[in-house]
Amino acid sequence: MRRNLKTLLKYILISSVTVVFTVLFYRIFKTREYLKDNAVFIGAQNIGIEPLAPQEIILVDNEKIDWHDYGQIKRDLKRTGRGEQGKPEYLSDKENQEYDALYKVNGFNAALSDKIAIDRAVPDIRHKGCQTKKYLKNLPTVSVIVPFHNEHWTTLLRTAASVVNRSPPHLLKEVILVDDFSSKPFSKKPLDDYLAANLTKVRAIHLPERSGLIRARIAGAKAATAEILIFLDSHTEANINWLPPLLEPIAQDYKTCVCPFIDVIQYETFEYRAQDEGARGAFDWEFFYKRLPLLPEDLQHPTEPFKSPVMAGGLFAISTKFFWELGGYDEGLDIWGGEQYELSFKIWQCGGQMYDAPCSRVGHIYRKYAPFPNPGKGDFVGRNYRRVAEVWMDEYAQYLYMRRPHYKNLDPGNLTKQREIRERLQCKPFKWFMENIAFDLPLKYPPVEPGDFGVGEIRNLAAPELCVDSGFKDRDQVIAVAPCISDSKNKLKGEQNFTLTWHKDLRVKGKSICLDVSDPNDKADVTLYPCHGSKGNQYWKYDVEKQWFLHGGNPRCLDCDPGQKRLFVRSCDENSKTQKWRFENVNLTMIADWENIGIK
Ligand code: UDP
Ligand code: MN
Numbered sequence: 001m002r003r004n005l006k007t008l009l010k011y012i013l014i015s016s017v018t019v020v021f022t023v024l025f026y027r028i029f030k031t032r033e034y035l036k037d038n039a040v041f042i043g044a045q046n047i048g049i050e051p052l053a054p055q056e057i058i059l060v061d062n063e064k065i066d067w068h069d070y071g072q073i074k075r076d077l078k079r080t081g082r083g084e085q086g087k088p089e090y091l092s093d094k095e096n097q098e099y100d101a102l103y104k105v106n107g108f109n110a111a112l113s114d115k116i117a118i119d120r121a122v123p124d125i126r127h128k129g130c131q132t133k134k135y136l137k138n139l140p141t142v143s144v145i146v147p148f149h150n151e152h153w154t155t156l157l158r159t160a161a162s163v164v165n166r167s168p169p170h171l172l173k174e175v176i177l178v179d180d181f182s183s184k185p186f187s188k189k190p191l192d193d194y195l196a197a198n199l200t201k202v203r204a205i206h207l208p209e210r211s212g213l214i215r216a217r218i219a220g221a222k223a224a225t226a227e228i229l230i231f232l233d234s235h236t237e238a239n240i241n242w243l244p245p246l247l248e249p250i251a252q253d254y255k256t257c258v259c260p261f262i263d264v265i266q267y268e269t270f271e272y273r274a275q276d277e278g279a280r281g282a283f284d285w286e287f288f289y290k291r292l293p294l295l296p297e298d299l300q301h302p303t304e305p306f307k308s309p310v311m312a313g314g315l316f317a318i319s320t321k322f323f324w325e326l327g328g329y330d331e332g333l334d335i336w337g338g339e340q341y342e343l344s345f346k347i348w349q350c351g352g353q354m355y356d357a358p359c360s361r362v363g364h365i366y367r368k369y370a371p372f373p374n375p376g377k378g379d380f381v382g383r384n385y386r387r388v389a390e391v392w393m394d395e396y397a398q399y400l401y402m403r404r405p406h407y408k409n410l411d412p413g414n415l416t417k418q419r420e421i422r423e424r425l426q427c428k429p430f431k432w433f434m435e436n437i438a439f440d441l442p443l444k445y446p447p448v449e450p451g452d453f454g455v456g457e458i459r460n461l462a463a464p465e466l467c468v469d470s471g472f473k474d475r476d477q478v479i480a481v482a483p484c485i486s487d488s489k490n491k492l493k494g495e496q497n498f499t500l501t502w503h504k505d506l507r508v509k510g511k512s513i514c515l516d517v518s519d520p521n522d523k524a525d526v527t528l529y530p531c532h533g534s535k536g537n538q539y540w541k542y543d544v545e546k547q548w549f550l551h552g553g554n555p556r557c558l559d560c561d562p563g564q565k566r567l568f569v570r571s572c573d574e575n576s577k578t579q580k581w582r583f584e585n586v587n588l589t590m591i592a593d594w595e596n597i598g599i600k
Contacts, residue, residue, distance in 0.1 A: 166241070307355060459581060
């Protein structure tokens with residue numbers, strides 16, 4: 001009896017311990033699973049269940065892995081042939097027959113494209129640090145959307161193939177080619193058949209009328225079923241491991257849009273190369289797309305995504321949820337133009353953020369020229385710009401209108417829906433965007449262009465009969481000093497009128513050619529070169545007190561040899577009289593404000 005009781009007690013103990021452990025285990029397991037599925041999107045702190053010990057959550061939530069597909073990388077490295085590894089390629093004389101006809105309708109060397117494999121290898125030109133970078137193990141799924149209007153068939157297929165081959169299969173749900181009413185025969189059944197036979201993740205949808213790039217992207221987004229939308233142009237090539245760097249920032253915060261680095265596929269040779277080491281997207285007040293330099297903190301972390309005020313346009317990733325919260329694109333934007341500004345302003349002003357990811361690279365064919373006929377819709381770009389300006393730019397819209405007064409007469413159409421979005425999402429004013437995100441834009445692209453710091457002849461003090469003279473010369477030619485023409489009664493010939501502009505360059509008046517010094521040595525020549533308005537070789541400052549023209553960031557002074565009539569720069573010397581110049585008309589107020597005007 002006692003023995004039985006003991007056994008019974010033992011059983012009860014064992015089974016209750018088992019039950020307790022099972023319950024505990026199940027709970028931990030379920031929470032882990034839940035975190036796995038959801039933490040990526042909503043963040044561990046928002047999931048509304050009792051959290052595990054912090055280190056457990058971090059382990060699951062932030063687990064990072066190496067996403068490289070080494071099999072694919074190895075196969076790519078072994079490829080040889082025409083245009084492989086992104087090497088420049090050429091047509092033989094015999095092949096040249098198709099060159100002109102195909103060039104004309106595409107604006108690039110489409111005949112050459114046909115000789116290069118659809119699945120060619122491209123060079124891995126990422127920053128070295130990208131090769132060892134790990135990304136979250138849990139990443140969302142992707143629909144890639146590629147609108148196209150009369151894209152050449154091999155560049156279109158190469159876009160699709162590069163995406164399929166260089167994306168982790170379980171992340172890539174689909175590629176949707178949106179045929180914007182193309183007239184090339186391949187765009188219809190032959191394309192559908194090719195995709196069904198060769199690229200099963202890729203499908204085409206055919207729009208019944210020409211809708212333009214913006215509405216074609218919207219149509220693709222409506223058909224998409226994945227958590228992330230990635231938009232690409234129809235003549236692009238995705239590079240190694242392009243996807244995880246685009247997805248991770250969105251996984252961490254769904255109100256994020258991420259752009260890849262856009263590489264150059266050369267329109268003539270299909271060579272694949274970088275365009276630069278990255279820059280922040282911007283615009284001038286005619287709405288030309290411009291770029292701003294990276295910030296010091298961006299330069300310190302060359303593989304980390306950096307904030308960018310506006311996207312270049314065609315290539316970006318955004319969560320489906322955020323895209324539709326923002327109302328997608330404004331459907332009133334016609335054909336193309338302004339949509340990159342509309343979406344960028346909306347993202348920033350309505351609580352989102354935008355990044356460029358240096359470790360994600362996609363090549364793009366920048367055409368030699370746009371081959372498409374005007375769709376006969378008048379100034380649709382102007383109308384688009386007006387829509388964007390009216391809805392998003394508040395008082396800053398006037399700076400566009402100042403330069404393009406006729407925009408004021410264009411009918412932007414109905415803006416009610418767009419204004420409702422701005423109201424509903426309580427989006428911030430454009431001023432906030434300009435002051436916090438594009439804060440350095442006005443220095444390079446001032447809304448109202450300042451006048452000149454000074455204008456007129458530049459006369460030497462040691463030899464007051466001599467003036468700087470550009471002598472009607474041209475790029476790369478050395479200039480000198482010559483007798484001042486304003487003194488002469490017999491009308492000497494010369495070119496002695498200069499402007500010190502807000503770009504802080506010294507221009508031959510009325511021309512866009514600038515005084516330039518590229519030689520770092522003492523007594524370096526002054527030459528002429530087309531103005532490029534940046535620091536360095538063309539930077540000049542006038543010191544009113546000392547009467548010096550200081551050149552460059554490491555200043556040397558404009559100087560001359562009156563005997564030889566040579567003009568040069570050399571290290572500044574307080575006692576030198578040949579370094580002193582009288583500048584005919586100087587705007588003293590502007591010069592006093594030197595630091596706050598143009599580039600610093
Ligand atoms: N596109 C379109 N419909 C249009 C104009 C353009 O679907 O009415 C597509 C085009 O095929 C390309 C993308 O939109 O995939 C961007 O256009 P494009 O490449 O001509 O612009 P670019 O890169 O030259 O600025
Ligand atoms: Mn393009």
